[in-house]
Amino acid sequence: MTTAEHRAELERQLLESEQRYHAFTELTSDFCHVCSRIANGAYRVQWIGGQFERITGYSEQELYDFGCWLPLVHPDDRERIAAGLLKMADGDEVRTEFRLVRKDQHVRWIREHNKCVQHPSDPDQLLLYGTARDITAAREDALALQAAENAYRTIFNATNDVIFIMDAQQGMIIDCNKQALELFGRPREELIGANPAQLSPSDHSAFSFEQAQRYILAALEGEPQLFEWLCARPDDTTFWVEVSLRAAEINGRQRLLAVVRDISERKRLDAVLRESEHRFRALVENVPHLPVQGYDSQRRVIFWNHASELFYGYSSEEALGRQLEDLIIPSFMREAVIQGVQQWIDEDIPIPAGELQLQHKSGQLLDVFSSHAMLRNINGELEMYCVDLDITQRKLAALELQRTRDAAQAATVAKNEFLANMSHEVRTPLNGIMGLSQLLRTTNLTEEQAGYMDMLDGSARNLLTLINDILDISRIEAGSLAIQQTPFSLAKLLREVAALYEKPAAEKGIDLTVQLPDDLPPALVGDPLRLKQVLINLVGNAIKFTSRGGVSVQIHRLHDSSQGSRLRFEVCDSGIGMAPETLQKIFNPFTQADASTARNHGGSGLGLAICRRLSELMGGSIRAESSLGQGSCFIVELPFGRYAGEQVADDTQPAVSILQLEPLQILLVEDQEVNRTFVQRLLERQGHRITPAVDGLMALDLLGREQYDLMLLDIQMPGMGGEEVLARLRQTEQASGLHLPVIALTAHALAGDKEKLLKSGFDGYISKPVQIDQLMAEMARVVAMKGTFHI
Known part of the structure; x- marks a missing residue:
């Protein structure tokens, strides 16, 4: 085979090999590449195959134009990948993962396996063989799996x-x-x-x-x-x-x-609950005298403790399962009980606790105080529980208490009636004695006769003081003496007290001084009548038991507040003083230092007891400091309200003088001849014309025939009393439009008598025994209201 033929055969075999490899790589999901290292350490693609275009979006030609696939690596990963490739030598294998940016800019995760080898024909040149796989889906699955694992672990530990x-x-x-x-x-x-x-x-x-x-x-x-x-x-x-x-x-x-x-x-709580339930059940089961019953929503008995057995007469076996209304509810209450329980169940309107009568097995009605509670058991079913308290003895005690209270009230009424009658029966003859005494003083008396008259007046006044003291202490003990709260001038009150005792003090040759603080409020709110009574008693005692030196009255401000002031009154003398054992008992009623005190100085022993009771009623206190032979000091501390109005009038003279009254035509109605004669003669000596009437009927007859400027009307008379006379007079005046001033003359001097009479229509009030100066002053006041006076 020639050289040319040999080369052609090799090229054919190489082409077939490449075609087979291309066909194989096209069947995989990866892409493959062969790169050669160039002079600067970079790589240039020599060959690319497989799924490159599908994975990257770029064509093979575009990659050849880039020279290398490194520009497709994500910028954040590119430096790391390039550095790794640069370090590779012959025989090195590297597996790595990185992000690749597709042509459409989507990012894919790539896992690449590279191996570096020598070029077969050029030992100085390195070739890089590699495969790359798209692992985006697998990586996302792994991340999801990791997230799930992390979530599971978080929940697992949290x-x-x-x-x-x-x-x-x-x-x-x-x-x-x-x-x-x-x-x-x-x-x-x-x-x-x-x-x-x-x-x-x-x-x-x-x-x-x-x-x-x-x-x-x-x-x-x-x-x-x-x-x-x-x-x-x-x-x-x-x-x-x-x-x-x-x-x-x-x-x-x-x-x-x-x-x-x-x-x-x-x-632990279950154990506590079981123990509590056991303790409660044992308590409810065994507590005596406290019947407890439980009923289901059909009013059937589900619980019946031992006390219920004893109280109602039914054993637990007899009661369980029976209807409430058939067991202990009297017939007259059954319908109401059935409706009440059903209303509680349906509308959540509880049956109120209260007293009622329930029925014993014998039929006897029992007085109980019954309380009720509606609860749900562990099955959610409603149950009603009743706790009954036997109040039979309490009801009996209440009846007995009411009988006792009624008896006490009857005794109080009888006592008040007795005091009123005694006051009237004693004051009436005393009024005659004192009146005739005053009348006798207007006649020509010898010096000896005048002396007898002084002794007579003194005895009568002492008797009047004793009567008033007895009435006061009785009213205080009966709780019928009310403390008033009215504005008054303390300075004026003290001047009146001092004026009352100036003459007795001068006659004994002792000094009487009254000292007020400079910052005393112009007006206080309290009970001036009772304060004056206390001070008169204390000053009178001080003068009585002092023969040398003097008596002083001092007032001190203790403290002030927005509500008022607290004052201390000190009445001190240089008299005989008292021993320590005497100080402990002088405020007890009918108590004096010893028997010689009554013989030498007189008195009933009620004055200081009244002072103590009045001081306490006014919210204060009284105490005494004394040494035998060194004098005594009585200290009274009292609270007073602050007066927010204008200054209280502090006149030293009455608004209308007695002498300014012009002669009046006066109807005098009095059944007692002595009292009638004394008042008539005294008023006639003042120039007034007096028409006497012996009873109410005669007074009404005279009023129908004559006109009068003033009527003095006795209250308690046989036949028609003074109040009935006044009522008929006022009824007649409604038609005529006239108004006759009427002053009540009465021996009734108990608490409330004056207020009651003034409220019924009287214009004035004088208690017996009648003092001529008081009568004339009251006449002047009443007449001044009508306008019959001269200025």
């Missing part, structure tokens, strides 16, 4: 429950989450490979290896298991868990999946 993955054949733990390490207090190495029985107390047969295997086998047979298991930590502390065990296929293998939850707290 769940609050313990998770064990166990070998299905041997029942050993092969994986666990971090919660298992925390709950069991063991490192991972101790848990992996352990059987559940090894995590339990060794002395508990109920949690043995055999028992664990029974649960495992049942789970492998397709029956999920849920059970409680007692576990132990290395320090021998035990805890309860709830295990949910089931078979599962993981990574193609059959496994056991155990979800373990710590239920120690639940078990």
Whole structure:
């Protein structure tokens, strides 16, 4: 064969070989390449085949134009791939993965296998043979699988429950989450490979290896298991868990999946609840005198404690299952009870607790206080429970208390009536005595007669003081003396007290001083009448028991607030003083220092008791400081309100003088001749014209025939009393439009008498015994209201 023929044969064989290789590479999913290294270390494509165009989007010719496929590598991977190729030498093989940018700019992941060899005809030249495969789908699957694995692992470790993955054949733990390490207090190495029985107390047969295997086998047979298991930590502390065990296929293998939850707290609470329920049931069952019953939604008895047996007469066996209304509900209440229970069930309107009568087995009605509760049992069914309290004795006690209260009220009424009658019966003759005494003073008396009159007046006034003290202490003890809150001038009140005792103090040759603070409020709010009564009593006592020196009244401001002020009144004397044992009892009623006190100084022993009671009623206190022979000091502390109005009038003279009254035509209605005569004569000496009437009927007759400027009307008269006379007069005046001023003359001086009479229509009020100066002042005030006076 010639040389030319030999070459032609070789070319033919080479062409056939290339055709066969091209055909083979076209059948693969890869593309292949042969590159030669050029002078600068780069490579140039000599041959390309396979799925290059499908994978890259470029034609083979475009690659030949690039010279090499390296420009197709993603920019972030290109430097790494180029550096790797540059380091390759003869015989080196390199497997690598990189990103390739297709012609359409989509990125694909490529896995390439390259081998470097010498050129067969030129040992100095290196050839690079390589195959490249598109692994984008596989890589995405791997990433998805990794993401799923990461998500699974995150959930595996993030769940609050313990998770064990166990070998299905041997029942050993092969994986666990971090919660298992925390709950069991063991490192991972101790848990992996352990059987559940090894995590339990060794002395508990109920949690043995055999028992664990029974649960495992049942789970492998397709029956999920849920059970409680007692576990132990290395320090021998035990805890309860709830295990949910089931078979599962993981990574193609059959496994056991155990979800373990710590239920120690639940078990503890269950034990507490059971103990509480046991204790409650024992309490309810055995507590005496507290019947408790339970009923279902059909009102059938489901609970009947021992106290109910004793109280209602039915044993538990007799009561259980019976209807409420047929057991203890009286016939007159049955319909209402049935409706009430049903309304509670249907509309959630509870039956209120309260007193009612229920029926004993014998038919006897029992007084009870019944409370009710509607509850749901563990099945969600409604149950009503009733707790009944036997109030029979309480009802009897209430009736007895009411009888006692009625008797006490009747006694109080009788006492008040007695006091009112005694006041009237004593004041009426005393009014005559004092009135005639005043009348006698208007006549020409000898010096001796005047002295007798002074003694008579003194005795009468002492008797009046005693009567007033007895009435006051009785009213205080009966709680019928009310403290008023009215604005008043303290300065004026103190001047009046001082004026009352200026003459007695001067007659004994002792000084009487009153000292007010410079910053005293111009007006206070309190009860000026009772304050004046306390001060008069204290100042009068001080003068009575002082023969040398003096008596002082001092007022101090203790503190102020937005509501008012608290003041301290000190009434001090330089008198005989008291021993310490006397100080402890002087504020008790009818108590004096000793028998000689009453003999030498008089008095009933009620004054200081009244002072203490009045001070306490006004919200204050009183105390005494004294030494025998060194004088005494009585200290009263009282609160007063702040007066927000204008300054209270502090006049030292009455608004209308008695002497300014012009002669009046006066109707005097008084059934007692002595009292009528005394008042008539005194008023006539003042220039007034008096028409006397001995009873109410006569007064009405005179009113129908004559006109009068003023009427003085006794309240308690035989036949028609003063209040009825006034009522008829006012009724007549409604038609005429006239108004006759009427002053009540009464021996009734109890609390509320004055207010009651003024409210009924009287214009003025004078209590007996009548003091002529008080009567004239009241007449002036009443007449001034009508306008019959001169200025």
